Amino acid sequence: MRKLQMIKENFKQAIVEAHQRLENLSQLASLAADKSIKQDYPIELLQQAITEISISLEELQQQNEELVITRHLVEEERQRYYDLFNFAPDGYLLTNVTGIIQEANYAAAKLLNVRQSYLIGKPMAVFVHQTERQKFRQIMLQLQQQGQIRTEELQLSHKQGSTDFPAELTAIAVEDSQGKTQNLRWLFRDISDRHEKEQKIREQAALLDITTDAIIVEDLHNQILFWNQGAEKMYGWQVQEAQGNNAWELLSKKTSPLLLAAQKTVIEQGMWQGELHKFKKDGEEIIIASRWTLMLDAVGLPKSILIIDTDITEKKQLETQLLRSQRLESLGILASGIAHDLNNLLTPIMGIAQLLPLKYPHLDDISLQMLKILETNAKRGGDLVRQILLFSRGSEKELTIVLVSQLLQDMKQIAQQTFPKSIDISTDIAPNVGIVIGDSTELHQVLMNLAVNARDAMPNGGKLSISATKLFIDENYVRMHIGATVNFYVKITVADTGVGIDSEILPRIFDPFFTTKEVGKGTGLGLSILMGIVKSHSGFVEVASQVGIGTQFHIYLPSKEGSISQVIDEKELPSGQGELILVVDDEVAITQITKTALEFSNYKVLTAQNGIDALNLYSQHKDEIKLVLMDMMMPLMSGETAISTLQIINPQVQIIAMSGLAKGEALLQSTGIGIQGFLAKPFTTNQLLSFVQTIFR
Structure with missing residues (x-):
């Protein structure tokens, strides 16, 4: 356009110059007539005029050709601008100051889903969603006041074309030479894709927060x-x-x-x-x-x-509990094997210590005292083995009703009598704490073990607190504690204000043989045995400790209601009526002492060292044998197989199983083998004879 303007100006200048030349020629002609110049002068003047006119015409023709070319260029440029305007991806509208559409490009018509001609003369507000027309009026006012707006969002729609989309608006007010707003130019684009992406981002952000x-x-x-x-x-x-x-x-x-x-x-x-x-x-x-x-x-x-x-704190805690449980289980299997052998050794020792005074009633006091010491220590050995068997969670127990409040009061009384006076002992027992079913001796051992540990942790004195309460454990708590079930529990807490336990060694305190005490002052078995006892009572243990502040042990035992029969006290040695009994055990000492004890009480006895010999003897004397005492763990043929075979030979056979492993009885029950009783080694002569007598009643 600028070039065209320059060409027009040049063309005007050429015409002016041509007129000037003609004016000059006209003046020369007048001058020649006035002065009666020579005859040939008009001819020269005419030739000069023709020459000047030719030059002017050539210049005019050249300028005209340039003007035509420029017009074509301008037309082409204008067409390109029109195409760019018409087919731009964004919609373009030109409105007057009241918002009436005067021009619209193809993109605007396409976005609004109408013909271009349909837009001309329509108020722009018609294409604004009715819920946002108030906002559009505010935009119009802002545009007139400020002259432009940028990136405003507006919902556009057209009811006939079912168009509805979010648009981003940019607009400018165009002023005339007097500074008055002449028209408004609008540029808008569909930002539906952007909204979808923003929505996805919001959803992803929500997921990040969820x-x-x-x-x-x-x-x-x-x-x-x-x-x-x-x-x-x-x-x-x-x-x-x-x-x-x-x-x-x-x-x-x-x-x-x-x-x-x-x-x-x-x-x-x-x-x-x-x-x-x-x-x-x-x-x-x-x-x-x-x-x-x-x-x-x-x-x-x-x-x-x-x-x-x-x-993963909860997961790691569960893993630690599981590993500890597996470790104790493995040690329990090892302990069971050792306990079996020890019980086989202790059984004849205990039996001999009890039988010798009966067989030799005139022994001197020193001999009797020595035999009594032998019997007492054999029993203590049996108790120690029984504690070791707690690792396998199967040791036979004397289950009774245990009144928790009485148990804690007894422990408090013992602690007050034996602990240093610098240790303040207090109890806090809930009125409804109730009872548990268990072995009172073992539970007493658990609490005394904790009390002694608390005493040792307070060499300069402190406070020992013993409390008990009844609570309900729900499913959320069960998920975090291996061994817990949804149930009512009695929670017994033994807390001290001692030196505490370092967090690095706290997970190891229940490991067998682990101790922080000096050599000779601790075996490292106390807490291991404690854990075994609590687990055998279907309970679990928690511990919390801070160095320099103190330690709290929490014992959880299932709360029970009801009663259970007490074990009958031992009575005088009962006698038999000459019944024939078959004793089967691979330990010669056990068969001999058992035979001696039975014969002393007026029974007849046959012995066998393994299951095969036992079957042979029973086949020969099946009509005479009234009872079979069968060890469960023997070479060549196990006691379980031998019992099954005997029951095939005689379904009415009377059998008492013997084992140095407390889980032997559970094994028999799980396999469905019917027997008349189970005798755990080591057993006393009284226990043996009382058990036998119950069969013959």
């Missing part, structure tokens, strides 16, 4: 850039408290080598994962499974680190 994992973004200097709701819940810090702070200072008490190694690895390799110990806002330490990913900028340089943290 997840229970903590999602954190840190820069390369550990400054927190992003902190989701999962992080708020996990660590207790709100987003405004966390963002901008140093993550290591916020969540770790000190910079550990593991953190430095993790950062180095993620920068070099792009990712890292492992376990970290972090701290919540309230100071609680939790175990985290952390996964780090390096984030890059547009040119591929490290920009930030995306961290996803999962709280």
Whole structure:
């Protein structure tokens, strides 16, 4: 357009110059007539005029040709601008100051789903969604006052064309030479795709907040850039408290080598994962499974680190409990094997110590005293083996009603009589604590063990607190504690204000033979046996401790109601009526002492060293044998197989099983073998004879 204007001006100048030349010629002609110049002068003047006119005509023709060419160029340029205007991806509208559409491009018509001609003369407000027309009026007012608007969002629609979409508006007011608004120019585009993407981003953000994992973004200097709701819940810090702070200072008490190694690895390799110990806002330490990913900028340089943290504290606690349970179970299997052999050794010793005074009633007092010591120590050995068997959770118990309040009062009385006066002993027993069913001796041992440990932890005195309460354990609690079931429990707590237990060794205190006491002052079996006793009562144990503050042991035992029969006290040695009894055991000493005890009480006895011999003897004397005493663990043929075979030979056979393992009875019951009784080794002569007599009643 500018070039065309210049050509027009040049053309006008050429015409002016041509007129000037003609004027000059006209003046020359007049001058020649006035002065009667020579005859040939008019001819020269005419030739000069023709020459000047030719030059002017050539110049005019040249200027005209340039003007035509320029007009074509301008027309082409105008067509390109029109095409650009008409087919631009964004809609374009030109309205007057009242919003009446004067021009509209093809894109605007297409976006509004109408013909271009349909738009001309229509108020622009017609194509604004009715819910946003008030907003459109405010935009119009703002445009007239400020001269332009940028990136306003407005919902456009057309009821006939069923068009409805969000649009981004940009507009400008065009003024005339007097500064008065002449028209309004509008540019708008469909931003539905953007809204969908924003919606997806919002949904993804919602997912980030819904997840229970903590999602954190840190820069390369550990400054927190992003902190989701999962992080708020996990660590207790709100987003405004966390963002901008140093993550290591916020969540770790000190910079550990593991953190430095993790950062180095993620920068070099792009990712890292492992376990970290972090701290919540309230100071609680939790175990985290952390996964780090390096984030890059547009040119591929490290920009930030995306961290996803999962709280695995509960999982690690369960794993620790499971490993401890498996470890104790393995040791229990080993202990069972040792206990079996020890019981086989103790049984004849105990029997001989009881039989010798009966067989030789005139023994002197010293001999009788020595035999009594032998019997007492054999019983103590049997009790020790019985404690070891608690590892296998199958030792036979004398189950009775145990009044918890009485049990704790008895323990308090013993502690007050034997503990240093510098230790203050108190009890707090809930009125409704109730009863448990168990072995009162074992439960007493559990509490005394804890009380003695508490005493040793307070060499300079302190406070020993013993409490008991009844509570209900629900499913949420059961998920976190192996061995717990949904039930009412009696919770017994033994707490001290002693030196406490270091957190690093706390998980090991129930391991057999682990002790922090000096050599000769502890076997390391106390808490292991305690754990076995509690588990055998279907209970579980919790412990909490802080160095310098004290320790609390919590014993959970299932609460029961009702009663159970007490075991009948031992009576005088009963006598038989000459009944024939077959004793089967691979230990010669046991068969001999058992035979002696039975014969002394007027029974007849046959002995066998294994199951095969026992079957042969029974086949020969099956009409005479009234009872079979059968050991469960023998070479060549097990007691279980021998019993099954005897029952085939004679379904009415009377059998008492013997075993150094308390789980032998449970084994028989689980396999469905019917017997008349079970005698656990080591047994006293009284127990043997009383058991036999119950069969013959």
